Amino acid sequence: MDPPIVTLVTGANSGLGYAIACRVILEFFDQCTSNHRLVVCLTTRSHEKARTAIANLTTFLTSRLSKDAFHRVQLDHIIIDLSSMVSVMSAATELQNRYPRIHHVFCNAAVIPFTRIDWLKAIRQFATGFVDAMTVPRYKVQNIGWLTDSHQALLRPQSPSTKKSTLSELGAAFTANVFGHYFLLHEIMQTLHSPMSSQDEPSRIIWIGSIESDPLTFNIEDVQGIKSTKPYESSKTLTDILVLGSQLPETEKYFRSYTTPPQDRAPNFQLQKTKPPVFLIAHPGIISTEIVALPWWQSRAKIIGFLFCKFLGSPWHCIDPFIGANAPVWLALSPHLEMVKGFKWGSGCNWKNGEFVLETRVDADVTSHASRLWGQMEDLRILWKSLLVPQP
Ligand SMILES: NC(=O)c1ccc[n+]([C@@H]2O[C@H](COP(=O)([O-])OP(=O)(O)OC[C@H]3O[C@@H](n4cnc5c(N)ncnc54)[C@H](OP(=O)(O)O)[C@@H]3O)[C@@H](O)[C@H]2O)c1
Numbered sequence: 001m002d003p004p005i006v007t008l009v010t011g012a013n014s015g016l017g018y019a020i021a022c023r024v025i026l027e028f029f030d031q032c033t034s035n036h037r038l039v040v041c042l043t044t045r046s047h048e049k050a051r052t053a054i055a056n057l058t059t060f061l062t063s064r065l066s067k068d069a070f071h072r073v074q075l076d077h078i079i080i081d082l083s084s085m086v087s088v089m090s091a092a093t094e095l096q097n098r099y100p101r102i103h104h105v106f107c108n109a110a111v112i113p114f115t116r117i118d119w120l121k122a123i124r125q126f127a128t129g130f131v132d133a134m135t136v137p138r139y140k141v142q143n144i145g146w147l148t149d150s151h152q153a154l155l156r157p158q159s160p161s162t163k164k165s166t167l168s169e170l171g172a173a174f175t176a177n178v179f180g181h182y183f184l185l186h187e188i189m190q191t192l193h194s195p196m197s198s199q200d201e202p203s204r205i206i207w208i209g210s211i212e213s214d215p216l217t218f219n220i221e222d223v224q225g226i227k228s229t230k231p232y233e234s235s236k237t238l239t240d241i242l243v244l245g246s247q248l249p250e251t252e253k254y255f256r257s258y259t260t261p262p263q264d265r266a267p268n269f270q271l272q273k274t275k276p277p278v279f280l281i282a283h284p285g286i287i288s289t290e291i292v293a294l295p296w297w298q299s300r301a302k303i304i305g306f307l308f309c310k311f312l313g314s315p316w317h318c319i320d321p322f323i324g325a326n327a328p329v330w331l332a333l334s335p336h337l338e339m340v341k342g343f344k345w346g347s348g349c350n351w352k353n354g355e356f357v358l359e360t361r362v363d364a365d366v367t368s369h370a371s372r373l374w375g376q377m378e379d380l381r382i383l384w385k386s387l388l389v390p391q392p
Pocket residue numbers: 010011012013014015016017044045046049080081082083084107108109110111176208209210211212283284285286287288289290291292
């Protein structure tokens with residue numbers, strides 16, 4: 001029997017992550033002409049969330065898949081808190097022990113450090129454009145300087161020249177949304193390489209971006225967004241640059257070092273006999289989820305506002321997370337990898353045409369930031385590896 005196709009979805013217990021898990025299974029079996037098996041591994045932050053997600057997903061699949069396809073799906077789970085590097089390390093070990101090869105990873109989990117709405121800004125933005133205010137809300141007030149807090153114990157006594165606080169600082173939104181994923185992928189890199197000789201395509205890493213990316217929120221001097229008033233948008237802009245910059249000649253040396261499996265996990269790995277994974281980026285348009293916790297009346301008003309935007313002709317107000325999952329899943333399963341890479345793709349829909357995938361403009365200056373950003377990400381990864389696995 002052929003080995004199964006393995007798909008990993010982070011933050012799969014709710015919203016877009018759960019919808020991606022549902023949709024990738026349905027579309028995989030729609031397109032599948034052989035008798036391949038599919039393993040979908042959901043990452044969550046607790047066993048209870050995983051159990052609930054798997055129970056709901058099983059019920060969903062029972063009504064949507066044929067008996068034969070249903071028996072060819074395996075639902076697994078793994079606990080990861082992406083803002084804890086200790087948790088990321090132990091999940092990486094577990095993943096590498098479990099799966100010799102992982103074909104798709106959806107880097108979906110994310111937080112918005114939302115604190116409140118700035119009503120004055122909201123009124124101003126709504127006055128200048130309703131759809132714009134419901135698409136790119138600039139009135140979300142976020143927690144500035146929010147750091148991850150679980151790493152102090154890791155820090156060994158420092159030399160007088162190294163400040164403890166500098167090493168322990170990891171911006172919380174940056175870590176959950178980007179760096180936790182980035183570090184995890186490197187640690188499981190061996191499983192993401194495909195054999196050079198076979199027909200096997202490279203593994204696909206689908207990063208979830210956002211239509212809210214905005215170069216004005218991103219500062220190359222503060223990639224972790226610690227000083228930013230918009231750490232969420234900063235992390236999503238960074239994701240655009242990281243992914244689209246991964247294929248540029250100027251980042252080649254960083255991408256090669258990043259995609260070389262770590263020595264301690266794969267001592268006999270032969271790089272020249274394999275193909276590294278490909279970074280891709282998609283966003284779900286605008287969907288209704290709990291990523292920003294609002295009082296019930298604001299949640300209702302938000303959905304009515306989304307429907308109104310759709311009525312006014314906005315292609316981005318998908319509302320239903322399952323529709324939002326269209327572009328990410330399409331990137332994972334598209335037979336035209338060469339055509340889809342290098343662009344940002346979004347899920348869209350309208351009353352007339354239903355669902356579609358749209359190329360999305362990226363405003364960040366990818367070419368001028370990519371090399372420096374990749375260099376900084378690699379430095380940070382190497383620093384954290386040395387903290388987590390002290391060298392003798
Ligand atoms: N909603 C939108 O309109 C929209 C628009 C553009 C892009 N997106 C993107 O879509 C993705 C999913 O967001 P969503 O709207 O579906 O929100 P959501 O329902 O809140 O899902 C976020 C998921 O990420 C998980 N998560 C958060 N912090 C984590 C951490 N430190 N470690 C591990 N998992 C963590 C959450 O787990 P818990 O349940 O444990 O908190 C949850 O499963 C995000 O990348 C977001 O930026 C959403």
